Amino acid sequence: xxxxxxxxxxxxKVDKQIVDLFxxxxxxxxxxxxxxxxxxxxxxxxxxxxxxxxxxKGMASNDYNSHGIQELFTQIISMSxxxxxxxxxxxxxxxxxxxxxxxxxxxxxxxxxxGVRGSYTEQAMEEYxxxxxxxxxxPSFKKVMQAIKEGEAxxxxxxxxxxxxxxxxxxxxxxxxxxxxxxxxxxxxxQHALLxxxxxxxxxxxxxxxxxQGLMQCSKYIExxxxxxxxxxxxxxxxAKKVLEDKDMTQGAIASKQAAAYxxxxxxxxxxxxxxxxxxxxxxxxxxxxxxxxxNKISICFELPHESGTLYNMLSHFIYNNLNxxxxxxxxxxxxxxxxxxxxxxxxxxNEAGVKxxxxxxxxxxxxxxxxxxxxxx
Amino acid sequence: xxxxxxxxxxxxKVDKQIVDLFxxxxxxxxxxxxxxxxxxxxxxxxxxxxxxxxxxKGMASNDYNSHGIQELFTQIISMSxxxxxxxxxxxxxxxxxxxxxxxxxxxxxxxxxxGVRGSYTEQAMEEYxxxxxxxxxxPSFKKVMQAIKEGEAxxxxxxxxxxxxxxxxxxxxxxxxxxxxxxxxxxxxxQHALLxxxxxxxxxxxxxxxxxQGLMQCSKYIExxxxxxxxxxxxxxxxAKKVLEDKDMTQGAIASKQAAAYxxxxxxxxxxxxxxxxxxxxxxxxxxxxxxxxxNKISICFELPHESGTLYNMLSHFIYNNLNxxxxxxxxxxxxxxxxxxxxxxxxxxNEAGVKxxxxxxxxxxxxxxxxxxxxxx
Numbered sequence: 001x002x003x004x005x006x007x008x009x010x011x012x013k014v015d016k017q018i019v020d021l022f023x024x025x026x027x028x029x030x031x032x033x034x035x036x037x038x039x040x041x042x043x044x045x046x047x048x049x050x051x052x053x054x055x056x057k058g059m060a061s062n063d064y065n066s067h068g069i070q071e072l073f074t075q076i077i078s079m080s081x082x083x084x085x086x087x088x089x090x091x092x093x094x095x096x097x098x099x100x101x102x103x104x105x106x107x108x109x110x111x112x113x114x115g116v117r118g119s120y121t122e123q124a125m126e127e128y129x130x131x132x133x134x135x136x137x138x139p140s141f142k143k144v145m146q147a148i149k150e151g152e153a154x155x156x157x158x159x160x161x162x163x164x165x166x167x168x169x170x171x172x173x174x175x176x177x178x179x180x181x182x183x184x185x186x187x188x189x190x191q192h193a194l195l196x197x198x199x200x201x202x203x204x205x206x207x208x209x210x211x212x213q214g215l216m217q218c219s220k221y222i223e224x225x226x227x228x229x230x231x232x233x234x235x236x237x238x239x240a241k242k243v244l245e246d247k248d249m250t251q252g253a254i255a256s257k258q259a260a261a262y263x264x265x266x267x268x269x270x271x272x273x274x275x276x277x278x279x280x281x282x283x284x285x286x287x288x289x290x291x292x293x294x295x296n297k298i299s300i301c302f303e304l305p306h307e308s309g310t311l312y313n314m315l316s317h318f319i320y321n322n323l324n325x326x327x328x329x330x331x332x333x334x335x336x337x338x339x340x341x342x343x344x345x346x347x348x349x350x351n352e353a354g355v356k357x358x359x360x361x362x363x364x365x366x367x368x369x370x371x372x373x374x375x376x377x378x
Numbered sequence: 379x380x381x382x383x384x385x386x387x388x389x390x391k392v393d394k395q396i397v398d399l400f401x402x403x404x405x406x407x408x409x410x411x412x413x414x415x416x417x418x419x420x421x422x423x424x425x426x427x428x429x430x431x432x433x434x435k436g437m438a439s440n441d442y443n444s445h446g447i448q449e450l451f452t453q454i455i456s457m458s459x460x461x462x463x464x465x466x467x468x469x470x471x472x473x474x475x476x477x478x479x480x481x482x483x484x485x486x487x488x489x490x491x492x493g494v495r496g497s498y499t500e501q502a503m504e505e506y507x508x509x510x511x512x513x514x515x516x517p518s519f520k521k522v523m524q525a526i527k528e529g530e531a532x533x534x535x536x537x538x539x540x541x542x543x544x545x546x547x548x549x550x551x552x553x554x555x556x557x558x559x560x561x562x563x564x565x566x567x568x569q570h571a572l573l574x575x576x577x578x579x580x581x582x583x584x585x586x587x588x589x590x591q592g593l594m595q596c597s598k599y600i601e602x603x604x605x606x607x608x609x610x611x612x613x614x615x616x617x618a619k620k621v622l623e624d625k626d627m628t629q630g631a632i633a634s635k636q637a638a639a640y641x642x643x644x645x646x647x648x649x650x651x652x653x654x655x656x657x658x659x660x661x662x663x664x665x666x667x668x669x670x671x672x673x674n675k676i677s678i679c680f681e682l683p684h685e686s687g688t689l690y691n692m693l694s695h696f697i698y699n700n701l702n703x704x705x706x707x708x709x710x711x712x713x714x715x716x717x718x719x720x721x722x723x724x725x726x727x728x729n730e731a732g733v734k735x736x737x738x739x740x741x742x743x744x745x746x747x748x749x750x751x752x753x754x755x756x
Contacts, residue, residue: 007410025389071697072400306704330706
């Protein structure tokens with residue numbers, strides 16, 4: 001058996017030498033960076049890097065090490081590039097966003113809300129903007145985007161998570177398509193109530209309408225009331241509307257308290273959902289590329305060729321600048337089989353040097369980069 | 379100005395030395411691995427690694443290099459670990475899946491389909507299993523999962539992408555909860571038709587029912603027919619059912635040709651959706667942990683603490699084993715603010731050494747790993 005301590009001591013010696021060589025290499029790279037800045041040459045020279053990697057791999061004595069050397073130098077070269085970006089990015093990274101102190105809102109502010117009156121999205125709108133605004137409603141995510149793009153409204157409110165009206169990627173794709181931006185975020189705690197006509201009683205209810213998710217979130221309540229037959233509707237607000245219009249005392253709707261107020265229904269029972277932690281995240285969008293001074297979350301989207309390691313290399317920009325990712329999602333690009341679009345949320349403000357460095361690096365190396373918004377996470 | 383060529387020559391010399399040191403280090407690590415195998419010690423010793431990184435970082439002459447050294451040695455140590463995993467994984471990596479030649483299907487095979495008769499999910503089921511099976515229908519993803527778990531059905535069919543009935547993560551979360559597995563995948567090209575009662579004509583249609591996505595995918599057709607008013611339904615199949623039940627010659631439904639056949643409606647116009655590339659991916663689930671010999675795609679789910687770099691380190695297992703990821707998605711874990719669950723799809727078969735190495739590494743380093751299925755990507 002080998003002497004473990006002796007092997008470990010020897011590894012420590014090797015590591016010390018690698019550290020010294022790494023430090024010396026970074027100094028040399030700095031010299032090259034200065035040359036590149038003075039001559040205006042681009043930092044990222046893919047061909048040169050790949051030739052370099054090919055030569056280094058060739059030095060390895062076996063396949064495993066060859067692979068390892070490729071990994072290692074991909075990283076060393078990428079670090080060198082980041083050092084060079086850091087030296088030039090302060091002056092070079094441009095984005096179209098401007099800072100503002102706070103969102104200007106008054107009774108003339110036009111806000112378009114996804115869905116219909118009495119919905120949870122409306123609740124999010126009122127909690128975020130107050131009720132003293134000029135409001136309108138749009139039936140689809142796309143119509144909300146259009147209204148913002150064409151200046152018919154200043155802000156739009158859309159559900160972005162924990163919703164069955166479409167996933168986060170649909171909205172992110174639309175943000176790219178319409179070139180709108182996220183300017184705010186708001187979370188609503190979903191509290192479903194059982195609504196009925198005035199004069200109706202819980203024990204009379206035989207049919208209970210709601211959105212499939214509403215029915216699911218209250219399934220334990222429905223199980224405890226076996227006489228109630230659940231029936232699906234397009235939205236919770238629509239179920240309230242149906243109960244109002246059908247004028248049938250045996251019909252109930254699972255919807256928000258707002259829906260009760262708006263449709264003139266009676267709240268038969270509050271908080272009938274069994275999942276207490278159930279909440280929906282909404283985003284506020286605008287046509288202007290602005291971010292509040294206190295913004296602390298950034299959403300971006302970038303496209304990469306479908307090659308092993310491309311995402312890995314891209315993530316290193318976050319790691320290297322000490323940025324915390326809070327969400328990542330990939331989706332294939334329609335009609336482009338070998339390319340992917342990624343959506344990433346991370347913590348930060350466009351003012352920060354680390355954020356600028358990371359975005360500069362991604363912009364240089366990805367096929368495209370789009371900043372979807374910088375806003376306050378709540 | 380510096381001499382660019384001289385700096386580059388010097389960098390080449392440094393790199394050669396790093397290659398030699400790296401190779402020597404890997405040899406030393408192999409010795410340690412043999413010691414660990416003989417004594418049965420665990421490869422991953424987090425505390426020792428972190429202490430080692432702390433010492434190495436302290437050797438750096440500035441903050442930037444300190445960060446770089448941490449990155450570099452995180453990778454070098456991770457490579458060393460992978461070498462050690464490789465030496466022991468063949469015998470050590472255990473998973474509960476067994477190989478089978480093909481899916482046994484006959485008229486007694488019980489298949490549960492999400493949704494109702496005449497849906498696109500039903501179309502997926504028939505295309506995948508043929509029509510000579512014993513079928514049933516379930517109204518929610520959860521009910522499908524339950525039927526499989528409790529042995530009421532052998533296989534389940536669920537839409538997993540390009541659907542507004544819930545996102546991929548909902549289904550993946552349910553797979554984890556019910557411990558069911560993905561055994562197959564099938565893509566259906568969505569072709570919407572305009573359906574009406576027998577005897578109805580396109581020009582008579584005034585109200586057009588469908589699921590919100592159906593209406594959206596045919597919005598250009600609807601715009602060309604301004605007399606048709608779009609109205610949302612819970613599903614495309616439901617819209618066909620409504621037209622049948624209302625017996626109103628001015629009502630139309632946007633749904634599949636299957637729905638026309640099932641509900642006895644007339645196809646007024648075929649292929650009215652403007653997006654030609656529109657298709658939905660469905661998965662086939664089963665309770666048994668099996669994979670077909672020709673399976674070439676693996677879905678997994680793992681949980682990580684919310685620390686900078688944890689995902690990055692996890693992805694290195696794919697890179698290092700030459701595995702291509704085709705999907706990644708993160709979601710926060712309910713009730714656990716600082717932990718994330720990741721869903722990753724990648725190309726491979728559980729038989730392959732590279733797949734085993736990668737999964738062994740992830741299992742050792744993540745808080746949890748679950749293989750959701752190994753199936754044939756189509």
